[in-house]
Amino acid sequence: MNAEIKTQVISGKLAAEALLSEVKATTSELAKSGVQPGLAVVIVGNDPASQVYVSSKGKKAEECGFLSIKHELPEDAAEKDLLDLIASLNRDDSIHGILVQIPLPAHIDAGKVIQSISPQKDVDGFHFTNVGKLGTGMLETAFVPCTPAGSMRLIEQIHGKDLSGLTAVVVGRSNIVGKPMASLLLAANATVIIAHSRTKNLEAMCQQADILVAAVGRPKMIRADFLKPGATVIDVGINRVAAGPDEKSKLVGDVDFDGAIDRAGAITPVPGGVGPMTIAMLMSNTLRAASLAAALKIRTY
Numbered sequence: 001m002n003a004e005i006k007t008q009v010i011s012g013k014l015a016a017e018a019l020l021s022e023v024k025a026t027t028s029e030l031a032k033s034g035v036q037p038g039l040a041v042v043i044v045g046n047d048p049a050s051q052v053y054v055s056s057k058g059k060k061a062e063e064c065g066f067l068s069i070k071h072e073l074p075e076d077a078a079e080k081d082l083l084d085l086i087a088s089l090n091r092d093d094s095i096h097g098i099l100v101q102i103p104l105p106a107h108i109d110a111g112k113v114i115q116s117i118s119p120q121k122d123v124d125g126f127h128f129t130n131v132g133k134l135g136t137g138m139l140e141t142a143f144v145p146c147t148p149a150g151s152m153r154l155i156e157q158i159h160g161k162d163l164s165g166l167t168a169v170v171v172g173r174s175n176i177v178g179k180p181m182a183s184l185l186l187a188a189n190a191t192v193i194i195a196h197s198r199t200k201n202l203e204a205m206c207q208q209a210d211i212l213v214a215a216v217g218r219p220k221m222i223r224a225d226f227l228k229p230g231a232t233v234i235d236v237g238i239n240r241v242a243a244g245p246d247e248k249s250k251l252v253g254d255v256d257f258d259g260a261i262d263r264a265g266a267i268t269p270v271p272g273g274v275g276p277m278t279i280a281m282l283m284s285n286t287l288r289a290a291s292l293a294a295a296l297k298i299r300t301y
């Protein structure tokens, strides 16, 4: 135990509740002008983990006062059926956000499906238009992927909006977390390093980090000795591991939380950290899509 460092556990659960109550309040305001945000979640197949995520997204959407619609397609659905469904959701004025749950079955081209979603309804922020806007700093109209956006809100609690002079290390280079996370950190003036499976001496690289974002998908891979004392640690990992012979599986992050707590300045737990913020940001993005769509209905002249 390090007596000098008082580590703050950053509650994603509380931050998500705060964000959701803002979303609810703005949704009631919007209702006065006859606008109700609508979210369509599409799931293909019956992966149990995906089912759980999708139902919790639907539940949160309803709590926010949104129209919440779920489309379930069978595991062997044709790609064309999915593309046709998205085309009809793109045309549907009551739907402002479309989320196609990832992963998709192997016979479906996930890239093609994502690019078929209207960029204005792409509340996941995966469409090239939104990726390009984030990459070029056009954040006013971009949809930013929910996990990195939620992680930034948690970082903001500790460091504020301006990260000038701070070094951030993102471990992981996925299109849905690592790369957009790095773009957001850079936009907030951090000095950004993206580390990944081919990085030499990952431990030394991580020790540079004032802010460390772990998004590798390997349980407890980031250990206490990887951390600069006092660092802010954002654990994006959601790994389900066997807890014991008769016990249910449990969730662990990419960071060895019990070790890291003695060295970090602030750290997100798993569960209760980035996960709940991801869902809250999805609601925030959907509300934003609805507001932008409503604004565009007002005549220019």
Ligand SMILES: Nc1nc(=O)c2c([nH]1)NC[C@@H]1CN(c3ccc(C(=O)N[C@@H](CCC(=O)O)C(=O)O)cc3)C=[N+]21
Pocket (backbone or CB within 6 Å): 052, 053, 099, 100, 101, 102, 103, 124, 146, 238, 251, 270, 271, 272, 273, 274, 275, 276, 277, 278, 279
């Ligand atoms: N198109 C698409 N968009 C996504 O945003 C998306 C996706 N596909 N596919 C799967 C991943 C995963 N994901 C999570 C969201 C919330 C929690 C979450 O709230 N987790 C809770 C624990 C939940 C539990 O106990 O299982 C927590 O960390 O506290 C986890 C994972 C969104 N994803």
